[in-house]
Amino acid sequence: MLNKKNILPVLLLVQIIILKIISFFPEWIERIYSNRFYVYISNFSRILFGWIPFSVGDLIYFIVGFFIIRWIFRKFKNRKLDKNQNWKTVSMEILSFLSVFYFLFHLLWATNYHRVPLFEKLHIQKEYSDADLLDFTKKLIVKTNEIHSRIVKNDSLKVVFPYAQQQVFADNIKGYSNLSKQYSFFKYENSSIKKSLISLPLTYMGFAGYLNPFTNEAQVNDMLPMPNFPTTAAHEMAHQLGYASESEANFIGYLASIRNDDLYYQYSGYSFALKYCLRNWKIRDEKVLEQLLPTIHPGILKNYDDSQKFWEQYETFIETGFKIFYDNFLKLNQQKDGLDSYSKFVDLMVNYYKTEKV
Structure with a gap:
């Protein structure tokens, strides 16, 4: 049975495979994603954040960067942990983060890389x-x-x-x-x-x-x-x-x-x-x-x-x-x-x- 901690890393691989497959169908991406779903989600985002006078995205990057640095500090300050177990846990956590990042990145915008030229x-x-x-x-x-x-x-x-x-x-x-x-x-x-x-x-x-x-x-x-x-x-x-x-x-x-x-x-x-x-x-x-x-x-x-x-x-x-x-x-x-x-x-x-x- 798949460990709950491994679900997101496995989903990262699944996402990569799915994206690779659908990239062979740019007309479908153009019609379904770029001209429909993306139009709605991008307009919603611009309505939600456009009125704010400063860059919310930059602020989010600052916050995420802070938590990443704090996570790195906490993970590596105690070197007494079992090295093999520690590196396995760290690797799974990194892959989990990348899985969520990859999903949101392509859901909210990057699938457009594969649209009709x-x-x-x-x-x-x-x-x-x-x-x-x-x-x-x-x-x-x-x-x-x-x-x-x-x-x-x-x-x-x-x-x-x-x-x-x-x-x-x-x-x-x-x-x-x-x-x-x-x-x-x-x-x-x-x-x-x-x-x-x-x-x-x-x-x-x-x-x-x-x-x-x-x-x-x-x-x-x-x-x-x-x-x-x-x-x-x-x-x-x-x-x-x-x-x-x-x-x-x-x-x-x-x-x-x-x-x-x-x-x-x-x-x-x-x-x-x-x-x-x-x-x-x-x-x-x-x-x-x-x-x-x-x-x-x-x-x-x-x-x-x-x-x-x-x-x-x-x-x-x-x-x-x-x-x-x-x-x-x-x-x-x-x-x-x-x-x-x-x-x-x-x-x-x-x-x-x-x-x-x-």
């Missing part, structure tokens, strides 16, 4: 040529330059964002509202977007924000340079809508930003997309990059330089360690490119704009 929903291709990328990058440069000129009236001046962070959270909803007129499945309701209480640790880890899967709060690093802030927040809002893929969240966040009626939000989106295209060229062909850079307004490049300097001042081994961890986490969750999946949204953009105007 966005390129299929939008009926766009996955592959593109260097010529396609070059054509798109040039068009993007023209558009970003245009928006930049309309804001600052001087090619050499960088954009200084005039809005407070809380206003960005409210204004981003307008971008999603405009986007949902074309794609109803991007409709965003019941706002729950917050500045993270752990923004400094997030910065050292190299993260601009994250979605708390247990409270469905979009957490944004409030230390970010402001031109980056709107599209980062829009990215986390895309996660709230159930788009777990980082490349898809980047793409949706970009679309929501450029559909905003305000030029500053459009600039955030276009400059964000252009930066990823330039990174792509740095990998593909640096000579092409060198030819493209002089065609970009100096003020835009100054904004890029500000962002780079911001992240460089917080670079430590901590960031390296967490990025290795997160890279493997993404690979375990249907994103085989790991952290490189963030850049894969260039694939979506290039192919999307084969039929749409930049």
Whole structure:
């Protein structure tokens, strides 16, 4: 007979097997989980926590972290216990905790990793040529330059964002509202977007924000340079809508930003997309990059330089360690490119704009 203490560890294995099986049926996940169950549970969570001015999810992490540390201290302070028995008990307790965590994580959000890919929903291709990328990058440069000129009236001046962070959270909803007129499945309701209480640790880890899967709060690093802030927040809002893929969240966040009626939000989106295209060229062909850079307004490049300097001042081994961890986490969750999946949204953009105007 199965010992009660072993039930949760055994259920962890059962959950892994079940999830592996249902991952072969993305259409079922899209229809039953992502477009039904998840819509209800995520909206309920945002209604429940969205009105609270601080991050409940961060607070929960603090509390859980405290109890984990206390548990570790209590378990290992008495070394007189039978080592074999002690390690067996500890292992079962750890697996029990992981079992509950795994269940809630996938029930409340992470099953979305296995839904129908966005390129299929939008009926766009996955592959593109260097010529396609070059054509798109040039068009993007023209558009970003245009928006930049309309804001600052001087090619050499960088954009200084005039809005407070809380206003960005409210204004981003307008971008999603405009986007949902074309794609109803991007409709965003019941706002729950917050500045993270752990923004400094997030910065050292190299993260601009994250979605708390247990409270469905979009957490944004409030230390970010402001031109980056709107599209980062829009990215986390895309996660709230159930788009777990980082490349898809980047793409949706970009679309929501450029559909905003305000030029500053459009600039955030276009400059964000252009930066990823330039990174792509740095990998593909640096000579092409060198030819493209002089065609970009100096003020835009100054904004890029500000962002780079911001992240460089917080670079430590901590960031390296967490990025290795997160890279493997993404690979375990249907994103085989790991952290490189963030850049894969260039694939979506290039192919999307084969039929749409930049």
